[in-house]
Amino acid sequence: MPQTRLKSQTEFMTRPALLSLLAAIALLLGGIAGGEVAVRAADQKAELTLGEFRALIEQQIAGEKPPAAPERGGKRGSPRAQDGGADRGMDRAADPRRELAGEVFFHLLSAQAQESAARQSLDRLSGWLKTAEARLQTQSAPATDANLLRLYAARASARVARFEAQRLSAVREANALLNRPPATPVVAVMQAAAAAPDKPAPDKPSPDNSSKEAPEKKAEGTADTKAPAVGEIGPDFASRKAQYEKVLLPMGAELLAKMYQSYLFGGMTLTSLLGQEAEVYRTELEYRLLVVEANKAVTSGR
Numbered sequence: 001m002p003q004t005r006l007k008s009q010t011e012f013m014t015r016p017a018l019l020s021l022l023a024a025i026a027l028l029l030g031g032i033a034g035g036e037v038a039v040r041a042a043d044q045k046a047e048l049t050l051g052e053f054r055a056l057i058e059q060q061i062a063g064e065k066p067p068a069a070p071e072r073g074g075k076r077g078s079p080r081a082q083d084g085g086a087d088r089g090m091d092r093a094a095d096p097r098r099e100l101a102g103e104v105f106f107h108l109l110s111a112q113a114q115e116s117a118a119r120q121s122l123d124r125l126s127g128w129l130k131t132a133e134a135r136l137q138t139q140s141a142p143a144t145d146a147n148l149l150r151l152y153a154a155r156a157s158a159r160v161a162r163f164e165a166q167r168l169s170a171v172r173e174a175n176a177l178l179n180r181p182p183a184t185p186v187v188a189v190m191q192a193a194a195a196a197p198d199k200p201a202p203d204k205p206s207p208d209n210s211s212k213e214a215p216e217k218k219a220e221g222t223a224d225t226k227a228p229a230v231g232e233i234g235p236d237f238a239s240r241k242a243q244y245e246k247v248l249l250p251m252g253a254e255l256l257a258k259m260y261q262s263y264l265f266g267g268m269t270l271t272s273l274l275g276q277e278a279e280v281y282r283t284e285l286e287y288r289l290l291v292v293e294a295n296k297a298v299t300s301g302r
Contacts, residue, residue: 046185050299053174053188054101060179061095097177104177106296108170109188113288115163121281122156128260128273129153145270152274190295237294244287252280 045052129149135141172182180186256276262268 047187047189048105049189049191050102050105051191053105053178054098056178057097057101060177061097100173100177102296102299104170104173105188106292108167108174108186109190109292109295110289111163111167111170112188113292114285115160115167117281117285117288118156118160118163120284121277122153122160124256124277125149125153125156131264148270148274190291191298237290237297240290241287241294244283244290248283249287252276252283256280 048056129146132141132146132149136143136146171184171186174186174188175182175184178184178186256273259268259273259276263270263273
């Protein structure tokens with residue numbers, strides 16, 4: 001009888017502790033699993049800036065274990081083996097993936113820009129083709145217009161396919177550096193760039209020291225021209241970017257819309273409209289590639 005009472009008391013005393021222990025273990029395992037999921041999600045992030053792309057590559061390099069030092073003469077700690085370990089450390093420091101990071105990233109960024117501009121052109125031509133085919137059914141447009149638009153839309157579609165293939169090739173290159181599966185989505189994201197501050201106007205020399213400063217100014221020449229700092233785009237990039245954004249792109253889009261309306265009412269030929277569409281596409285492509293080059297200058301400090 002005392003043994004039965006002691007057993008029941010032991011079960012009564014240990015059951016809450018056991019439940020608490022199981023709950024703590026469950027929380028611990030959940031936290032570990034959550035941490036692994038978070039790390040995995042960070043490693044599988046699709047949208048990456050150049051800094052994030054390089055950081056993930058550094059994680060790959062740091063996580064790789066160096067090969068074991070070879071044994072020579074049965075002694076693992078010989079000076080020869082130590083020299084081999086130093087060589088392997090130098091090899092890791094000079095890992096070629098660091099040099100390839102920027103090249104692969106901007107290859108992907110350029111391919112994205114080209115594909116995006118090409119898709120905008122294809123969307124315009126596809127929309128015009130649908131309208132032309134609908135008007136053809138009602139005898140409001142000649143069959144030659146629909147056929148010509150089919151030709152231009154097919155060319156635009158082939159152009160998109162070519163740029164898409166280049167982008168997917170760049171994605172595979174990026175995934176190879178990140179040790180990911182080749183088809184893992186990767187999107188290169190541009191870093192926000194600040195325009196370089198305008199250079200202040202030089203102070204006018206006073207009459208008493210103008211003769212002293214004149215030779216110095218001639219000797220300096222253009223030595224006072226400073227390159228933009230890291231994180232800034234130079235005045236040339238900034239002015240060209242502003243010209244595209246404020247003048248060329250909006251004026252081209254507005255003119256194209258007006259020309260399309262004129263074409264619908266018979267005031268303009270389709271060939272003239274297609275010529276303006278090609279000019280708008282070329283302007284959009286130039287702008288996107290200019291932004292890529294500006295971002296490249298920002299990240300490289302040129």
